[in-house]
Structure formats: structure tokens, C-alpha cells
Amino acid sequence: MTRRQLLNSTGTGFGMIGLANLLAADSASLNPKAPHYAATAKQVIFLFLNGAPSQVDTFDPKPALTKYHGQPIPGDYPKAKQERGTLMQSPFPFKRYGKSGLEISDLFTKTAQHADEMCVIRSMHTDLPAHAQGILQMNSGRIIPGFPSWGAWLTYGLGSENKNLPGFIAMCAGVPDVGPQLWSSAFLPSIYQGTYVPTDEFSPEKMIQHIRSRGGTPAEQAKRVELWQKLNQIQLQQSGPDAQLEGRIQSMEVAYRMQSEALDAFDVDKETLAVRERYGVVGQRDSTEMKIKSATRDGDFARGCLVARRLIERGVRAVQVYFGNDKPWDSHHDILVHRKLAQQADQPIAALISDLKASGLLKETLIIIGGEFGRRPWTEVAGRINVQNGRNHNNEGFTTVLVGGGVKGGMAYGATDDFGYQSVEKKVHVHDLHATVLHLMGLEHTRLTYPYSGRDFRLTDVAGNIVHDIIA
Numbered sequence: 001m002t003r004r005q006l007l008n009s010t011g012t013g014f015g016m017i018g019l020a021n022l023l024a025a026d027s028a029s030l031n032p033k034a035p036h037y038a039a040t041a042k043q044v045i046f047l048f049l050n051g052a053p054s055q056v057d058t059f060d061p062k063p064a065l066t067k068y069h070g071q072p073i074p075g076d077y078p079k080a081k082q083e084r085g086t087l088m089q090s091p092f093p094f095k096r097y098g099k100s101g102l103e104i105s106d107l108f109t110k111t112a113q114h115a116d117e118m119c120v121i122r123s124m125h126t127d128l129p130a131h132a133q134g135i136l137q138m139n140s141g142r143i144i145p146g147f148p149s150w151g152a153w154l155t156y157g158l159g160s161e162n163k164n165l166p167g168f169i170a171m172c173a174g175v176p177d178v179g180p181q182l183w184s185s186a187f188l189p190s191i192y193q194g195t196y197v198p199t200d201e202f203s204p205e206k207m208i209q210h211i212r213s214r215g216g217t218p219a220e221q222a223k224r225v226e227l228w229q230k231l232n233q234i235q236l237q238q239s240g241p242d243a244q245l246e247g248r249i250q251s252m253e254v255a256y257r258m259q260s261e262a263l264d265a266f267d268v269d270k271e272t273l274a275v276r277e278r279y280g281v282v283g284q285r286d287s288t289e290m291k292i293k294s295a296t297r298d299g300d301f302a303r304g305c306l307v308a309r310r311l312i313e314r315g316v317r318a319v320q321v322y323f324g325n326d327k328p329w330d331s332h333h334d335i336l337v338h339r340k341l342a343q344q345a346d347q348p349i350a351a352l353i354s355d356l357k358a359s360g361l362l363k364e365t366l367i368i369i370g371g372e373f374g375r376r377p378w379t380e381v382a383g384r385i386n387v388q389n390g391r392n393h394n395n396e397g398f399t400t401v402l403v404g405g406g407v408k409g410g411m412a413y414g415a416t417d418d419f420g421y422q423s424v425e426k427k428v429h430v431h432d433l434h435a436t437v438l439h440l441m442g443l444e445h446t447r448l449t450y451p452y453s454g455r456d457f458r459l460t461d462v463a464g465n466i467v468h469d470i471i472a
Helices: 003-009 011-025 063-067 078-083 111-117 131-140 150-158 179-183 218-239 243-260 273-279 297-313 337-359 430-440
Strands: 043-048 094-097 102-105 118-125 168-172 195-198 318-322 365-370 398-403 411-413 423-425 450-452 455-457
Touching: 043 150, 043 297, 043 337, 094 111, 102 111, 102 411, 111 118, 111 337, 118 423, 118 430, 131 179, 150 168, 150 318, 150 430, 168 179, 168 297, 179 195, 273 297, 273 337, 297 318, 297 337, 337 365, 365 430
Parallel strands: 043 318, 043 365, 118 411, 168 195, 168 318
Antiparallel strands: 094 102, 118 398, 365 398, 450 455
């Protein structure tokens, strides 16, 4: 006899009634849920530049690097002395943009046209300067695997507006460092798991494999689904409420319903040629407008940004677009590689912001732009071969950019030291960032909890402060 059966058969079933109420409170569902309070944002797009872009070469100008170029960093910086590098000025000039005069390097000149919508947090910091731990913490709040990702927490807290698509979708050309753990639901019910979609595929059928049933007609498939639902309901009646089983049932139901909408959502060739060119997307077919050039990998991130816009338009709650396989922005050997990477990132980011702004969706869509940490302001020397103008990892001070969703535009928040190494003013830890994102979505981060293994877990662990100064 199971514990549930015992509770159901003793004490006239009052124990089972209490257990059912407890489990029902955590019933897994993608149905829309009310936020804790009025939200300024309804959806999130996280454009993740995996590999760690350099803050002093993108959004955090440091004139002192020019002044002391080629010299050891002055002052007490033990890590700099240990690594024996010399300060290196940015090879990318900065310029002021917009009415706000926000300074941005020429790596992101197109994105910079939206300077007055951008909130540049220049005082970010995380716990460790290692890629695996850094990317895990930026995505799940922890430096070790086994915890739910930010998108899983969002869909757990708010559900989704579209029943025919997953609530959380993660896209990448290849697989970023760490891999599926980055969009995992971990101990949350599986319905909140992120759905991975490869952006280096052109056909929607290949982007979402096995989306079509190979056996029988649609009517026959519908009968099979109906049978599975009945069998699952019998199981639930026998075992009592089970959040994990309910999550699996809903996941299968979403997969079934995706056949009607997912292929359309991921088909960027349904956009006009002008739109695709504006994002920098490379198409797969010959169109009546012109013959599209042959496929290259350069348009993978652009395709992800365009698909992200199409998903947001369809009510998907959380979308993440990784820049590419493994960690492309990890420029240890030569920071000039950032030029080529930015050429692939700048145009689609700018196009995405433009489109969301034009449609009015930017007001309720929060865009996050950044990587797992930043890079040192001095040259890398120790332990590397063929190094020229490279920069090592830097978790003590880096930049994350927020756009839309109720944040103040045209502002730089916080600061690193004169050389862009350590956050020294209005420091923002990743827990603070997560707390602020949840707040913008109408969720109090200390209340968004899930009971597991004897304690209540949350995205921000036992820390996190909302950065109220950046909220409009």
C-alpha cells in the first residue's frame, strides 16, 4: 500500500484531502497566471553573447587605458601583477549617441542608434571567472548545475500566453558551453523546461525535429492523443495530484498542438526579403523577389533574433538567443576578433529593437544583452600561445544592457574603476539583476519559490536586491 492509498483509506480520507490541497497548489500549468503586482514587462528576450564580450571595448569607455597604454596598471592590483600584462587601450573608438549622449564603441554603431532606449549597467559582477560557472550563474543564479534556469522560473511564475508553443524557448547555432543545463527546469515540473531550437538549420522541420507525426492521419493521431489523456487521467485518479506527471502530460499536449503553429513561427522565409536583409538573415529558398545567396553561418544569430521577434509576437513568455556554438566571444588571443563577432551581432540586435519599438511591443518586452562576464583591461600573457592583444576573463566588473520592458532609457548605471576592472559604484550582482528582471515582470523574487528537498528554493537563492534606480 502506498502512502497516498493509506491516507485515502484511513481517517475517512481527511489526510488525503489535505495532501491533495497541498499538491494542487503546485499544480504544473502553462496557463497564464496573475503576477504578484502590476508588471511593466510581460515577456523577456535574452540575447546571450556567450564567451564574454569585453566591456571596455563595447559599452564602458576608459580614457585611462589610453593614457597608460602599454604600462603596468598603477595602484594595488595583485591579479594584474600576477598575470604580468600591461594595460591596453581599446582599438575601437567610442562615440556619444542619442539625446542622452551615451558612449558606445563603434562595434555596435547600429544598436547605438537606440541609445535613448538603452540602460547600460556598467557595474555587473559575478562569483567566478570561469565560463562554466559564469554562464550557469547568469542563467540559473548558481555556479553549479542542478537548478532551474531563469526562463523556467518565469514560466513557472507566470505561465504563457500561447497554448500552442512552449513558454520558454532557447535558440543557438550549436550548443553553448555547459549546454542543456542552461535551459533546464531542474526540479521544477518539466512543463517549464526550455525547448532548444538550433538556429543553424534553415527549414522549420529541421529546427523542430519530429514535429509531424509519421503514423496515420491527423484524425487518427487525435484519437491516440485522446487515449493517452484518458490513461493519464486514470493514473492521476489512482495516485492523486502529481505535479511532475501533470507537467509531462502538458508537455506532450503542447507538443501535439505545436504542429499547428510552430512551423509557421520558425519559418523566417515568410518575412519579406527587406525584413530578412535588415536583420542580416540568410534564407534557404529562391523567392520571386530575388535569388537569395547561399547559406552561411554568419546569419545564425540574426535568424535567432528574427525568430525571437516572431515568438514574442505570438505570446511566448521567455526567449533566449545564444550567439553561437560553445563560446565565440572568448577573445583570449586577439581582441580584434570582436570586430567580426560584432558585425554578426550589431545589425540583428538593432533590427529587433526597431521592430519591437515600431509595433509597440518594446514597452512590454524586456531585452537583455550580455555575456557571462567581461574581460581584463590588460593584455593576456601567462600560459597562452600566439597571443596578441588578447584579454583574459573578468568577473569583477562588466556590462549588461537592458532595453524596453519598463527600464529607464539613455542611462549608464554604476561604474567600474578608472581601468574598467572592478565594479566600484552601485555594484550589481547577478542576483540583483535577476531580482530586477522578476520585479519588472510583476514577480517578487522572495515570493517566487518552489519546495524541494526540504526547503524553498528561488532564482535569487538567499540574496538579491531590486535595482529600483533603473526602473522607469
